[in-house]
Amino acid sequence: MKFGVIGAGQMGGGIAQVAAQSGFDVTVQDVQQEYLDRGRTVIEKSLTKLHEKGRLDAAPAEVLGRIQFTTHMQDFADCDLVVEAIVENQAVKNALFEQLGGIVKPEGILASNTSSIPITALASASGRPERFIGMHFMNPVPLMALVEVIRGHATSDETAQFVTQTAEKMGKTPLTCNDFPGFVSNRILMPMLNEAIQCVMEGVAEPEAIDGIMKLGMNHPMGPLTLADFIGLDTCLSIMEVLHTGLGDDKYRPSPLLRKMVQAGLLGRKSGEGFYKY
Numbered sequence: 001m002k003f004g005v006i007g008a009g010q011m012g013g014g015i016a017q018v019a020a021q022s023g024f025d026v027t028v029q030d031v032q033q034e035y036l037d038r039g040r041t042v043i044e045k046s047l048t049k050l051h052e053k054g055r056l057d058a059a060p061a062e063v064l065g066r067i068q069f070t071t072h073m074q075d076f077a078d079c080d081l082v083v084e085a086i087v088e089n090q091a092v093k094n095a096l097f098e099q100l101g102g103i104v105k106p107e108g109i110l111a112s113n114t115s116s117i118p119i120t121a122l123a124s125a126s127g128r129p130e131r132f133i134g135m136h137f138m139n140p141v142p143l144m145a146l147v148e149v150i151r152g153h154a155t156s157d158e159t160a161q162f163v164t165q166t167a168e169k170m171g172k173t174p175l176t177c178n179d180f181p182g183f184v185s186n187r188i189l190m191p192m193l194n195e196a197i198q199c200v201m202e203g204v205a206e207p208e209a210i211d212g213i214m215k216l217g218m219n220h221p222m223g224p225l226t227l228a229d230f231i232g233l234d235t236c237l238s239i240m241e242v243l244h245t246g247l248g249d250d251k252y253r254p255s256p257l258l259r260k261m262v263q264a265g266l267l268g269r270k271s272g273e274g275f276y277k278y
Contacts, residue, residue, distance in 0.1 A: 014141025
């Protein structure tokens with residue numbers, strides 16, 4: 001099977017790596033060669049680490065050899081499945097899928113790794129809504145078992161079946177839901193992170209105490225504020241805004257502190273500071 005990935009960042013690179021580990025021929029596209037080079041380096045390090053720990057039987061070079069890196073969208077023409085993992089912006093994604101719909105062979109399936117943008121809207125932009133679906137991988141992709149499979153309004157049963165089987169071949173557990181704002185994962189997770197941020201703003205407890213209570217009391221592997229920093233506070237804010245707008249309920253209103261921190265450039269791990277310093 002020919003597997004395409006758009007975006008060589010953290011998510012795209014991880015999806016490409018797991019697809020290649022599963023024996024697929026993979027094409028990864030990004031807009032600049034430096035992004036591809038950086039993505040390749042990250043994949044190589046990840047494969048080497050897995051191999052050293054005995055969690056990867058094949059040689060890292062063999063797996064990497066299945067991945068082609070390109071800046072040309074035309075290289076997706078003969079792909080059976082193309083997964084998009086670019087910036088979480090609907091207008092940018094719409095334009096991409098409009099272009100991709102005219103490049104990928106008619107029987108090819110298009111998928112988005114979006115964490116919150118409506119699949120039905122992206123499917124319409126692609127011009128092949130019945131062959132369009134959401135494949136929401138979890139971060140970090142090589143280690144996390146779940147793929148949230150999101151059916152758009154017109155997604156065919158054949159498309160859903162093919163993508164479910166592909167996820168299983170990638171060693172993942174696919175669980176299906178329908179196209180509502182935030183799907184299942186973020187509709188439940190993000191309000192919890194938002195409420196933890198609200199607790200900081202209201203002085204209920206210090207971040208360390210909030211995280212400790214959720215880890216020790218609820219057996220969460222990571223506290224909500226640490227997780228928010230890991231995801232990126234800007235990403236948390238954009239998902240909360242999608243939930244608030246899409247569901248029209250004030251229980252999804254982003255915490256003013258979350259908004260203020262994003263305005264201040266305190267985005268979490270990626271900026272060096274969020275609720276904690278890195």
